[in-house]
Amino acid sequence: MITLTLVRHGETDWNFARRIQGSTDIPLNETGRAQAREAAETLRPAVLGASESPFLVASDLSRATETAQIIARELGLAAPRLFPELRERAYGEAEGILVDDFYARFGEGGQDTVPGAETNAELQTRAVLAIARVTAAAGDDADATNRHLIAVSHGGFIREVISHATQGERPLPGERLGNASAHTFRLSDDEIHLVEYVAHQN
Secondary structure, eight states, X not given: OEEEEEXXXXXXXHHHHTBOOTTSOOOBOHXXXXXXXXXXXXXXXXXXXXXXXXXXXXXXXXXXXXXXXXXXXXXXXXXOEEOGGGXXXXXXXXXXSBHHHHHHHHOTTGGGGSTTBOOHHXXXXXXXXXXXXXXXXXXXXXXXXXXXXXXXXXXXXXXXXXXXXXXXXXXXTTEEOOTTOEXXXXXXXXXXXXXXXXXXXX
């Protein structure tokens, strides 16, 4: 059995301003870098208790890549391998607009109606395939049995993994996954099982 920890990247200026980022490559701000160091401390007990170093990967968008690099530096891990498949949802015409404007224009849960955006179903399919690829890469690197995988990705991506693992029962309506929050899964027999996720109400 493999443990997977999905970590959301730290804060960016667009997060702070509540703008839709999607695939736009916005860097971490100083708060985000501090959050990444805090995430490393959250992960430290599991890393120290493991029989071998975790396999660390990240989205190739800079906010996720730098979060993973900070985690690697703080925990003495190898530099993260980058996987474009771990990117955030492409939000099409919504990228760059304020969240409140998004809701006014497209409504709650309006991701599927945004021109040029990746739908929830498309994102979930990509996310599941991405996890399979990362798991296979970990197996190429070493014996993946009982391996711990840490993947730094994005809020929308992680939400769809949680939804897949719980058949749509989680996250609950109105729940938000905070910057640098960590969410734990077990992978077995090509299935993804949710162990724990961290969320708070908007």
